[in-house]
Amino acid sequence: MVVLSKQTTERYSYIRNCNKTSTLSTIPVVDLSKPEAKALIVKACEEFGFFKVINHGVPIEAILKLESEAINFFSLPHNQKEKAGPPNPFGYGNKKIGVNGDVGWVEYLLLKNNQDYNSMRLSSVFGQNTDKFSVLNEYMCAVRKMGCEILELMAEGLNIEEKNVFSKLLMDKESDSVFRLNHYPPCPEMALDNKSDEKLVGFGEHTDPQIISLMRSNNTSGLQICLKDRSWVAVPPDYNSFFINVGDSLQVMSNGRFRSVRHRVLANGSDSRLSMIYFGGPPLSQKIAPLSCLMKGNEESLYKEFTWFDYKKSAYASRLADNRLGHFERFAAS
Numbered sequence: 001m002v003v004l005s006k007q008t009t010e011r012y013s014y015i016r017n018c019n020k021t022s023t024l025s026t027i028p029v030v031d032l033s034k035p036e037a038k039a040l041i042v043k044a045c046e047e048f049g050f051f052k053v054i055n056h057g058v059p060i061e062a063i064l065k066l067e068s069e070a071i072n073f074f075s076l077p078h079n080q081k082e083k084a085g086p087p088n089p090f091g092y093g094n095k096k097i098g099v100n101g102d103v104g105w106v107e108y109l110l111l112k113n114n115q116d117y118n119s120m121r122l123s124s125v126f127g128q129n130t131d132k133f134s135v136l137n138e139y140m141c142a143v144r145k146m147g148c149e150i151l152e153l154m155a156e157g158l159n160i161e162e163k164n165v166f167s168k169l170l171m172d173k174e175s176d177s178v179f180r181l182n183h184y185p186p187c188p189e190m191a192l193d194n195k196s197d198e199k200l201v202g203f204g205e206h207t208d209p210q211i212i213s214l215m216r217s218n219n220t221s222g223l224q225i226c227l228k229d230r231s232w233v234a235v236p237p238d239y240n241s242f243f244i245n246v247g248d249s250l251q252v253m254s255n256g257r258f259r260s261v262r263h264r265v266l267a268n269g270s271d272s273r274l275s276m277i278y279f280g281g282p283p284l285s286q287k288i289a290p291l292s293c294l295m296k297g298n299e300e301s302l303y304k305e306f307t308w309f310d311y312k313k314s315a316y317a318s319r320l321a322d323n324r325l326g327h328f329e330r331f332a333a334s
């Protein structure tokens, strides 16, 4: 299933000096069943804004069923998938990411949490009332439950009395969470020239605007994260773990103590990559501001006041690589 032509590839970005990129061997691993999980989560959010979890409690059957549905969907002929598009903002998308000119070697399905999928264009591909929607719901509920458990451990690790201070935002029935399936086909151009030090960008560098992103992928490499010293490191794939990103909103709620991690995906010459990501977001009306219980002494907020609605509106008007929080900083660097 390769639907990209040479003409379109010319508009893609490439990353040079890829052979010099190191692999992150020290990626924090948090075993959710262990008592030290809370402290490890806090440390990882401060240092990397990124970690992986094991013993996550998401049933393997739910994962495998959805993965198999996703493979079936992305294997459909192009014109059939297009019936579920364009993503405005939900639906099937191919190459174009967002509406501001970003392009990547990727096709995807963007779905809303708690969506009535039957009323979406998805039903023009899947038909009405199919089991596929219950597979999707089962997976999303299990992943959201894991996300809430992580957020509650995080609150405990931060010594916050209100254990559900973060998780209640994902549990709210108005929660503005999003679910995304990304498929990165193998890139034939790269397979032909596997000695090249240049790699095609699958999903360009960015931070996620929400609170937390809960990601699982198949066994194909490609994900990279940016460290504090601005170097990029490759994250080895791990079929059995979930990868967790701190999003911009959590960076603000922790008054910059936690890092919203910059990340990107590079295309692969021979294997396709499939990732499934739950972006846990708050209700639109939610004020996003540093938690007063985390402010020490006369510590000031680093950010202006805004709601998730304000931030989302501004984020969706930005390019992928933009520093979206920049507009909301109170002490912006001159």
Ligand SMILES: C=C1C[C@]23C[C@@]1(O)CC[C@H]2[C@@]12CC[C@H](O)[C@@](C)(C(=O)O1)[C@H]2[C@@H]3C(=O)O
Pocket: 089, 097, 098, 099, 100, 102, 110, 178, 180, 206, 207, 208, 209, 210, 279, 315, 316, 317, 318, 319, 320
């Ligand atoms: C270029 C864009 C795509 C994006 C909306 C935006 O204008 C900037 C943020 C992008 C992002 C990154 C994380 C998630 O994949 C996403 C769904 C989100 O909430 O913000 C995407 C948006 C998108 O693909 O529509």
Ligand SMILES: O=C(O)CCC(=O)C(=O)O
Pocket: 180, 182, 203, 208, 215, 217, 223, 263, 264, 265, 275, 277
């Ligand atoms: O597909 C991936 O592995 C990550 C994609 C991503 O960062 C995103 O969709 O926001």
Ligand SMILES: [Fe+2]
Pocket: 206, 207, 208, 213, 263
């Ligand atoms: Fe992302």
